[in-house]
Structures are given as C-alpha cells and as structure tokens.
Amino acid sequence: METDDKENTAKGANTYAEGDVHDLMKLYYARLFPARSMMKWLSYGNDGKHPQADAGFTQRREFCFTLDGDIFCRYQSFKDEKELRAALKDKTPSKIDLGPVFNVDPAKRMAYGAGGAGGDRVFAPVEREFVMDIDMTDYDDVRSCCSSANICNKCWPLMTIAVKIIDRALREDFGFKHLLWVYSGRRGIHVWVCDKRARSMSNEARAAVAEYFSVYKGTDASGTVKRVSLTTPLHPSLKRAYDDVLAPYWTDTILPNQGLLEDEKFFEPILAMIPDANIRDEFASQWKSGKKFATSACPDESVARWNKLVQKVDAANNPGKSGKQSSFEMKFAHAYPRLDVEVSKHMNHLLKAPFCVHPKTGRVCVPMDPAKAESFDPMTVPTVAQMLNELDAAGGAAGAEDEYELTSMKGAVDTFNATFWDALDKECKEELAVKARDVAGAPTVEW
Known part of the structure; x- marks a missing residue:
C-alpha cells in the first residue's frame, strides 16, 4: 500500500475493506502477527539462555513462503521473532508453511551432501510435529449445501465430528498430550501433535498412526x-x-x-x-x-x-x-473423519502455519479449543481487515510490542496459550531442568 502505518492508523474505523487482503497483509505481518508466540512454540524451550538449550535449534526449522505468482521460497530459516518479522514485512507472503527441523540450517543446505563442504553429512529432517489435515472438499459426496471450497454452518459439523473423534483418540489411544488445533482459514482444519515423542516419530510410525484413522x-x-x-x-x-x-x-x-x-x-x-x-x-x-x-x-x-x-x-x-x-x-x-493421509505420513511435508492469513477469504488461521469444537463458527473467524479496523478504533499505538491485544487476535492467542502452549511450555522447561541435573550428576527426582 502507498500509505505508511501511522497514516493508516489515523484514518479511523472501517478504513480497510475485506477485498484488499493482499494489500493489508503487510500491515498485518508488521503489527498484528504474533511472531513471539509462534517462535516460542517452534523453539520448544531452546530460545532462552538455559545452559542446556540448543541455541541453533530454532534456526534449523524450515519456513516456506508463497509469494505472488505462486512462487515458492522454501528453506527459509530464522533465529528469532525479530528475523521472522523482518522477513514477513519485507516479502509479504500470501501463505506461510512450516516444514521440519533439519540437522543443519536449511538456508545452508547446499554445503552438505555428496560433494559438499559437509563431506558425508547429508542434509536431512530430524524432527517434525505429527500433523493431520482434514479438508471439507473430501466430503463433497456428503454435502448437499456446499461444494468445493465453500463452507457453511450446515456442513461445518463434519469438521466438528473430526475434531471430537481425532482429539480423543490421539489423547486416549496414543497418549499424546500437546495438540494444537487450527482452522485453516477457508475450508478445513489441521492438528499439530507436538509431544516430543510425536516429533521424533519415523515416517513409518507416522503412516501407522494415520492409517489407524x-x-x-x-x-x-x-x-x-x-x-x-x-x-x-x-x-x-x-x-x-x-x-x-x-x-x-x-x-x-x-x-x-x-x-x-x-x-x-x-x-x-x-x-x-x-x-x-x-x-x-x-x-x-x-x-x-x-x-x-x-x-x-x-x-x-x-x-x-x-x-x-x-x-x-x-x-x-x-x-x-x-x-x-x-x-x-x-x-x-x-x-467419520476423512484425512489427507499423505500430509501425515512424511516428516518433511509442509503444512500451513497458524496465524497466517488465507489470501482468498482474508480469515486468520486461528487456533481452536477442541473441548468447545461444537461452538466454533468459521464464519465469525476474524479477518485481517476486521482486525486492522479494530486496531484503528482502539487508537492504534503504532509501534507497541503487542498491538494485537487491541484486536480479536488477542482471543486467538489466548486460545493458543490456554489450550496448548502453557502446558507444553512448562514441560519444555522441566525437560531442560532434568538435562541440567543429569549433566551436573545430581539425582533426578521421581514424581
């Protein structure tokens, strides 16, 4: 857009139209995208100064940006939220996908493998959340109300069923605890299983879990x-x-x-x-x-x-x-839930990141509370235009660190924390404490 952030803030409420999604993304990623929450999650406790933290862990995560013209920029990597914010504001991707954590910084992958400076060290994924993707288009033979990418409140209960069944089975049948459910922004839902055990599963194990469903x-x-x-x-x-x-x-x-x-x-x-x-x-x-x-x-x-x-x-x-x-x-x-099994089977498969904006609907990919799946309404999910108008109506405060708290994004981040991150953050810190005791030779306390 031609105007800068301060000029837009001064315009007042309802300045931003729903049809201007791409033009609004630059403002969204500069001011409202919760990069800190995103990077804290993806670091799994390795973003601090704890002596047992893996300082290079976050940098080894692959980001893929889709730019205008369906140009895919794979193997992007960022060491912290500051780098991520700068890249988002500079490139304004229409889509953000997350890949695995590799054994080396993916931006430096060309130095590894046959003939590379890394010798025999091969560039390879070593860790990845177990993910599932349920898309409403796979239910077109069941839906009389909509088809293709369209959804409504009559067919959305099919997604509610999927959340209720899969969430309980992953927890009770497999023992997983840390599940992040996310609305895709248009016609489906994703679940990220983030337990350490899930992140380290082989492709064969991932395929077996997917086949279970x-x-x-x-x-x-x-x-x-x-x-x-x-x-x-x-x-x-x-x-x-x-x-x-x-x-x-x-x-x-x-x-x-x-x-x-x-x-x-x-x-x-x-x-x-x-x-x-x-x-x-x-x-x-x-x-x-x-x-x-x-x-x-x-x-x-x-x-x-x-x-x-x-x-x-x-x-x-x-x-x-x-x-x-x-x-x-x-x-x-x-x-019964219909999965895109190929998304789940391979560690190196890309999946749309939470909190990004769907370029066609303008809706944000917001976290969902699985315990309240039946009350989730995709039609009320905040759009990027809505949130920027909310920011203007609240007075802006351009440059504030957490401007999103003045908008509907606050509810999305609160759901992210309450239903997922708070418990996982605590577990990550406990794991680092155990590592520190082991290194020091102190006995591990049994609880």
Whole structure:
C-alpha cells in the first residue's frame, strides 16, 4: 500500500475493506502477527539462555513462503521473532508453511551432501510435529449445501465430528498430550501433535498412526458403494466414536442439515450399502416417487426415512451381515473423519502455519479449543481487515510490542496459550531442568 502505518492508523474505523487482503497483509505481518508466540512454540524451550538449550535449534526449522505468482521460497530459516518479522514485512507472503527441523540450517543446505563442504553429512529432517489435515472438499459426496471450497454452518459439523473423534483418540489411544488445533482459514482444519515423542516419530510410525484413522476407504470399483474398514465387534476406539459422536450427530445434525435421503444423488449410495436387493429396490422406488415418511413425531423427512429404512433392514436379518452392521457402516462412510493421509505420513511435508492469513477469504488461521469444537463458527473467524479496523478504533499505538491485544487476535492467542502452549511450555522447561541435573550428576527426582 502507498500509505505508511501511522497514516493508516489515523484514518479511523472501517478504513480497510475485506477485498484488499493482499494489500493489508503487510500491515498485518508488521503489527498484528504474533511472531513471539509462534517462535516460542517452534523453539520448544531452546530460545532462552538455559545452559542446556540448543541455541541453533530454532534456526534449523524450515519456513516456506508463497509469494505472488505462486512462487515458492522454501528453506527459509530464522533465529528469532525479530528475523521472522523482518522477513514477513519485507516479502509479504500470501501463505506461510512450516516444514521440519533439519540437522543443519536449511538456508545452508547446499554445503552438505555428496560433494559438499559437509563431506558425508547429508542434509536431512530430524524432527517434525505429527500433523493431520482434514479438508471439507473430501466430503463433497456428503454435502448437499456446499461444494468445493465453500463452507457453511450446515456442513461445518463434519469438521466438528473430526475434531471430537481425532482429539480423543490421539489423547486416549496414543497418549499424546500437546495438540494444537487450527482452522485453516477457508475450508478445513489441521492438528499439530507436538509431544516430543510425536516429533521424533519415523515416517513409518507416522503412516501407522494415520492409517489407524483411515476407516473410510473411498468407493468400490463402480464408484457407487462407499467402503469402510470395520471389524465385528467394533474396535473400542471406533465404538467410542460411534456411540459418543457419530450416532447422535447422524440423526440430530447430518441428516437434517444435508437432507441426504431426499435427494437421489445422495440416497442412492446409502441404499447401495444394503446387502438385500429387495430392500434397496423397495426404498428406491418409494423415495423416487416422493412418498413422504415424516410425521408430527418425526417432522424431518430424511430422519423419518432413515428410521424406516433401519427398521426394515434390521428386521430382514441379512445373511452374513446384520442390519445393525449396515447402519454402522453407513454412518462411518459418511461422517467419520476423512484425512489427507499423505500430509501425515512424511516428516518433511509442509503444512500451513497458524496465524497466517488465507489470501482468498482474508480469515486468520486461528487456533481452536477442541473441548468447545461444537461452538466454533468459521464464519465469525476474524479477518485481517476486521482486525486492522479494530486496531484503528482502539487508537492504534503504532509501534507497541503487542498491538494485537487491541484486536480479536488477542482471543486467538489466548486460545493458543490456554489450550496448548502453557502446558507444553512448562514441560519444555522441566525437560531442560532434568538435562541440567543429569549433566551436573545430581539425582533426578521421581514424581
């Protein structure tokens, strides 16, 4: 933009328009981006003067900036928040991705490997958060309200389901504690598992954890019948997901919101999962004819049709597959989390950083509280224009260290701290204290 920061501050409220996302990013990254919180997290306690801190740790983290024209600037690295802020203000990336921590500064990678000054030392990743990416576009066969990158409050519950199921499984089934959930800024969610054990996992271990959640397997060769991987009886983790999340959300939210059994495009794949051809034909004929099943006791047509279908399938006692199993499979096939597994499998995969701005929506990639997943509304996520207007309305104070506290960004950083960083920060400090005692030869206190 032509005007400088002080001139913009003096303009007053509602100066900034929602459509000017790229033009506003320079101001956002200069004044509102919480670089200190970001770098404290990514240093894992190695940013201080503790004698056991790894002074070069933060510098070995890869940042990737996407510039105008989809120009990818990989292997950026920064030793502290000051360097990061300067680079963001100078380059104004439309997207920021985070990669792994390498064995050497990624900016100096060319000096390592075959023929390089590093001799036999090969440039390689050594640490990376375990990450998961759930994208709403992978649910387009379930959504009647939206498609592609569009989202609304009718389809967002699919993301709520994913948060509830994955968060609990990662904590209870794998024992992870430090999970950072982030809204992607447009159509999906990410989770960063930041326990030390998770960060050091091999690619094989990452693939195994991702596969643990890969219940939905796509469609069969015909492209019609949805496939899921379930056992009888259900695995305890899947039974917990079904009883606590899938079953209530299916009839209370998914069916009413999407009207899945009122549109042939959506009900045909559901009927295709029923083994009994006679039942399939019977309901297909009734539903295509427009026969109504809703009553005063059950006014939603999709729910009423579902109840009648399940009643019929259960009574049929299909050989080799109970009706109850069929209804289980339908719910898992439509509502169980669908991961982009490739994002999770490899240590060196890039993923969008928290707190950056989505260039198309202008929304900030804000942290989420998994314990309040059902109340998260992506439509109310602050935009860069909104926050700059909030800063103006609050009087600005250009150059203040924490100007974001005058805007909606304060709530995002508070969520980051309360749901994730405070506990992890404490653990990182305890780990450094243990290392110091070990070096000094003092006995480690058992708690």
